[in-house]
Amino acid sequence: MKPGKSLASRHPKVMLLHEHEQDSGVSSLISSHIQDFRAFKITDEAIEAIKEFKPKILLLETDTIADALRHYLTMVKEFELLQHPHQVIILCSNKEVGIAYDVCAQGIFYDYFVTKPMYEKFRLKAILNNLALLFDQADLLLETTNKHIDNMDVDLVDLVEEAQEFNDSLQASIDDCKTALADSEQETSSTSTDANLADILNPIIHQIESNIHQNLSQILQGLTQHQQKNIDTKSLLASALQTQNSVDASIDKAQTMQSDNAANNQGISQDLPPKEEQKKQYKVLLVEDNHIYRDMIKRILENANYLVNEAADGIEALKEIKKDKYDLVIMDLFMPKLDGLNTTKQFRKISNKSDLPIIALTSNKNKDLVKKWVAYGINSYIMKPSKKEQIISAVESALGITETN
Amino acid sequence: MPNDCAIYDPAILSSLIGNEEDLINEYKQEFIKQSITSLKTIALNYNKHDYHAMKEDAHYLKTSAKALGALQCAQRLQAIENAALKEDKNLLKQLVMELKTDVQNIKKVFKP
Numbered sequence: 001m002k003p004g005k006s007l008a009s010r011h012p013k014v015m016l017l018h019e020h021e022q023d024s025g026v027s028s029l030i031s032s033h034i035q036d037f038r039a040f041k042i043t044d045e046a047i048e049a050i051k052e053f054k055p056k057i058l059l060l061e062t063d064t065i066a067d068a069l070r071h072y073l074t075m076v077k078e079f080e081l082l083q084h085p086h087q088v089i090i091l092c093s094n095k096e097v098g099i100a101y102d103v104c105a106q107g108i109f110y111d112y113f114v115t116k117p118m119y120e121k122f123r124l125k126a127i128l129n130n131l132a133l134l135f136d137q138a139d140l141l142l143e144t145t146n147k148h149i150d151n152m153d154v155d156l157v158d159l160v161e162e163a164q165e166f167n168d169s170l171q172a173s174i175d176d177c178k179t180a181l182a183d184s185e186q187e188t189s190s191t192s193t194d195a196n197l198a199d200i201l202n203p204i205i206h207q208i209e210s211n212i213h214q215n216l217s218q219i220l221q222g223l224t225q226h227q228q229k230n231i232d233t234k235s236l237l238a239s240a241l242q243t244q245n246s247v248d249a250s251i252d253k254a255q256t257m258q259s260d261n262a263a264n265n266q267g268i269s270q271d272l273p274p275k276e277e278q279k280k281q282y283k284v285l286l287v288e289d290n291h292i293y294r295d296m297i298k299r300i301l302e303n304a305n306y307l308v309n310e311a312a313d314g315i316e317a318l319k320e321i322k323k324d325k326y327d328l329v330i331m332d333l334f335m336p337k338l339d340g341l342n343t344t345k346q347f348r349k350i351s352n353k354s355d356l357p358i359i360a361l362t363s364n365k366n367k368d369l370v371k372k373w374v375a376y377g378i379n380s381y382i383m384k385p386s387k388k389e390q391i392i393s394a395v396e397s398a399l400g401i402t403e404t405n
Numbered sequence: 406m407p408n409d410c411a412i413y414d415p416a417i418l419s420s421l422i423g424n425e426e427d428l429i430n431e432y433k434q435e436f437i438k439q440s441i442t443s444l445k446t447i448a449l450n451y452n453k454h455d456y457h458a459m460k461e462d463a464h465y466l467k468t469s470a471k472a473l474g475a476l477q478c479a480q481r482l483q484a485i486e487n488a489a490l491k492e493d494k495n496l497l498k499q500l501v502m503e504l505k506t507d508v509q510n511i512k513k514v515f516k517p
Binding site: 142288289290291292293295296299300332334336363384385386387388 | 417420421422423432435436439453461464465466467468469471472473
């Protein structure tokens with residue numbers, strides 16, 4: 001193997017190996033989507049680079065799939081490389097797409113992408129997205145995946161966001177249930193011969209999982225229909241919310257049963273301390289992407305006897321607001337993923353959050369902007385930065401707290 | 406952009422979190438770390454000609470710069486936001502270099 005030219009990152013986690021002096025042009029597509037990427041002609045230098053950097057994602061572009069297999073086997077057997085967790089994408093010509101499919105279907109390589117001729121560039125990006133998530137390396141991705149959705153109509157954006165939240169919250173609930181089940185199983189087996197909690201909860205969890213798959217399929221179907229026929233997305237949203245509520249109810253039921261069982265098993269129900277009857281502590285959700293400023297505001301509020309939970313962006317805030325009951329939200333307007341205005345819009349769509357006071361954190365307050373915020377449902381604002389007293393005063397005012405309280 | 410403001414105004418941070426020295430130092434050190442990381446990200450996005458990302462990065466750091474009272478940094482970051490909005494590549498290059506100096510200056514001032 002002769003030394004070859006390489007491209008980009010000094011510590012690549014994603015590598016392209018190509019047979020000829022120039023690749024098909026796929027390296028510029030990959031480098032526009034992935035950081036820590038480097039392309040090599042298949043040479044000794046490439047072998048050394050794989051040895052040194054242990055890439056998680058390897059793309060092989062050769063004349064034939066047989067060549068790709070030969071090179072891969074040489075690397076693995078002869079050079080004893082790629083002994084770490086990795087996945088391979090083969091880049092092939094349209095003529096060999098059937099062979100590529102078979103090879104991938106057998107699990108030899110993760111996936112294939114046709115580069116001769118190259119079309120459907122988003123498919124390669126989608127494969128890379130999936131692999132980045134598989135390796136828990138989302139920071140490899142250079143661009144957000146919402147660019148195209150954001151350019152489309154508002155209803156579609158809302159629908160996609162709703163589907164994502166739905167997916168995330170249900171997945172979180174299932175994980176909680178599974179964790180609780182595992183804990184309970186452990187406790188039950190060691191401390192009690194009473195009713196087997198797993199026997200009770202397993203069917204419920206299976207039912208919830210089945211509901212989720214069914215509901216997500218419905219939502220995805222709804223998305224497709226929306227794009228094709230421009231159907232009324234609001235009814236679909238309402239349906240998604242309704243199904244989510246019903247599944248939430250199932251989860252609540254499962255959790256109640258679980259806690260009842262736990263209490264019965266341990267015989268502690270009569271020993272529970274009475275509920276605290278203290279002066280009302282208001283619960284505030286603080287949404288700010290800058291962790292330093294978020295920590296400062298949290299400290300100020302906690303010192304003033306508020307209970308504060310945090311979220312770093314709008315998506316996290318939406319998850320949090322569904323999990324817990326809050327008296328007030330303080331939120332930055334400019335955040336990644338989902339900004340303050342759109343998060344507010346989503347809050348207002350949740351039926352029991354329509355009156356929730358929301359204070360915006362902002363460094364800009366021209367009159368047109370303030371009108372826009374009010375239209376979106378924001379109640380007041382705090383300038384960044386403000387003095388401690390101004391922040392507390394704005395919070396008290398939003399909560400309707402007077403000095404005598 | 407002329408440097409018409411102070412590098413650091415300690416009164417701003419005190420008005421926000423009080424005068425507890427340890428806490429103030431903790432925030433200062435955290436800001437130094439954050440500003441170095443953000444400066445790298447801003448430069449990286451400049452090299453990629455991703456002006457939208459530059460605007461977001463500058464806005465992000467501006468929040469803590471203002472809260473800490475790092476006035477020169479905050480002012481420069483606002484200028485970067487404005488230039489990124491106009492996609493003024495030449496001005497952005499100059500501002501990123503100046504931000505580098507601002508970060509070095511604030512690092513000296515915040516040195517424990």
